Amino acid sequence: MSSEWFVRIITEYWPMFIRGAGITLFISIIGTLIGSLIGLVIGVIRTVPVPERGAKRILLKVINGLLAAYIEFFRGTPMIVQAMVIFYGAAIAFDIHMNRLFAAIFVVSINTGAYMAEIVRGGIISVDKGQFEAAHAIGMNHIQTMTNVVLPQAIRNILPATGNEFVINIKDTSVLNVISVTELYFQTKSIAGNNFRYFEAFFIACIIYFIMTFTVTRILRYIERRMDGPETFTLNQMQVATPEDLLRLDQKTK
Amino acid sequence: MEKIIEVQHLNKRFGDNEVLKDINFSVHKGEVVCIIGSSGSGKSTLLRCINLLEKPTGGRIIYKGKNILDDKHNVYQYRQKLGMVFQQFNLFNNHNALSNCVVGQVKLLKRSRAEAEEVAMKYLRVVGMEQYIHAKPKQLSGGQKQRVAIARALSMEPDVMLFDEPTSALDPEMVGEVLKVMKELAESGLTMLVVTHEMGFAKEVSDRVVFMDQGVIAEEGPPEQIFNSPIQERTREFLKRTLNQ
């Protein structure tokens, strides 16, 4: 090992590293976003109160069963295997030759979706029951309750877990090299193979991965703080005081 | 007098536990009815059955001439017409005080935001919380939260307000401010159904008092009757127990 090799590899191959890192980020951002959306929708469906009887009850039970199967299956198998099965399976069974990048985003999305569905469900359940009741009491249906009251609170609560999924995705896209997606790991492997400089090439990749995950973690912390809003509030003094108000304030100061 | 809500032969069981047994009573327009009774007698359950937070297992609830327990009745529109105030306030934590009073109007009553804010301000002023419109629930005291919760319910301009022990979760020094608001509302002619342990309030403010015991209405009548010359033995015993505390 020598520092010369680091310098050589960086100066010669930096565009490949950057492109690889770009693809890695692209797949994990899009995959996490789509996966979160899948998780959100499934989480909401899985918390719909099941009616006591009727066709709706049966329909909901069937949907919930299918969703549970999806979640269990994708959480219970490695993404690297899912990638192979989906990419080559689609080619053999349906004669669909997927674009590799598309296949990568597809695999990461449905995989993240399976995890996020459970995270979202946990986030929804952890919102105080009184919030649901107050929303129902005012006349909101399930969807209105979710969008106006519960999800904003649930999303805030699951933000750390979602960030965690994002970080995991940045790292785990490396397994997609098995379907030859030109993400960072795949690029690094080519670079290393060209020069037989495995340590140097992968050490650089290591640092790039770390910079990406660290930056993402910082940005998410910032977003969390932003969502929490200011600690204090300002009193509203813009209104015209009515005699009763003055009376009330007067009584309060006594 | 026009009946706003009429409960007929209402029954509610949780599994084998029959919590409400053949309840019959009604609330008339402009009336203030207080429900009193010992813990576990089914007061909250009755209130929650009336706005369908719990599904009754039998009987009828007549609102505007229709049984709202019919399957085809629109539950959501019915609930908009009943304002509910909870013991635990249950303000929407992700909304500030003003927004708590606005969101239902905009999303459910389809009012414009400007109109909704005007209505909300009107009722926040009624409860004396107009200064705190920018505060999030966690920044308010219990009494302040409950007053905003009352304004939120009023902003929907309901036909009747339901209160489930609105002061029970409050520190003693905050009970007064909430009761005062409720008294003002009662005097303004609002129709109110109030579950309460505040006997002074029930005596002073209500037009009619309902005493519940073990899932049935044991006695019902004007406050003078219930508090001064109750007919039933168990009413007398309950009052003796609570007033001696």
Ligand SMILES: Nc1ncnc2c1ncn2[C@@H]1O[C@H](COP(=O)(O)OP(=O)(O)OP(=O)(O)O)[C@@H](O)[C@H]1O
């Ligand atoms: N969700 C529920 N599941 C099962 N049992 C319940 C449920 N809610 C209430 N009960 C039971 O119903 C009975 C009446 O409860 P309820 O809350 O209506 O009493 P309450 O009169 O409001 O009492 P308190 O003054 O303590 O609030 C109790 O025995 C209670 O255990």
Ligand SMILES: [Mg+2]
């Ligand atoms: Mg109760």
